[in-house]
Amino acid sequence: MFTITDAQLGRFWQNRGDDGIKREKQLLIDYLCSNADGSIYYIDRDMKLSHVGMKINESDWSVFLEHAGDAMTALSVP
Numbered sequence: 001m002f003t004i005t006d007a008q009l010g011r012f013w014q015n016r017g018d019d020g021i022k023r024e025k026q027l028l029i030d031y032l033c034s035n036a037d038g039s040i041y042y043i044d045r046d047m048k049l050s051h052v053g054m055k056i057n058e059s060d061w062s063v064f065l066e067h068a069g070d071a072m073t074a075l076s077v078p
């Protein structure tokens with residue numbers, strides 16, 4: 001959720017309700033745990049269906065990857 005306050009990516013979360021953002025945060029945790037073999041079965045929509053139509057471009061994706069890399073470094077994820 002660190003991307004919400006990013007100057008470029010923040011547009012994706014403009015005018016969204018608190019409940020929707022909390023729901024998305026929980027689903028992201030579930031998704032990551034499920035994919036990291038954390039004994040969780042992900043039951044929500046698949047990633048392509050969830051994101052299709054948002055107009056995420058290559059530049060958005062690069063910014064996202066920088067944030068993801070920074071988070072992993074901060075948490076000492078190998």
Ligand code: HEM
Pocket residue numbers: 009012013020024027028031044045046050051056060061064
């Ligand atoms: C630039 C990259 C990305 C942007 C801008 C983005 C944006 C968003 C937004 C705005 C939502 C809310 C959709 C809704 O409520 O209808 C969402 C949902 C979600 N995103 Fe992303 N996302 C990105 C990449 C990713 C990646 C890489 C993952 C997984 C590692 C991910 C996991 C999720 C999950 C689990 C949800 C909830 C899905 C659902 O509501 O069914 N996102 N994303």
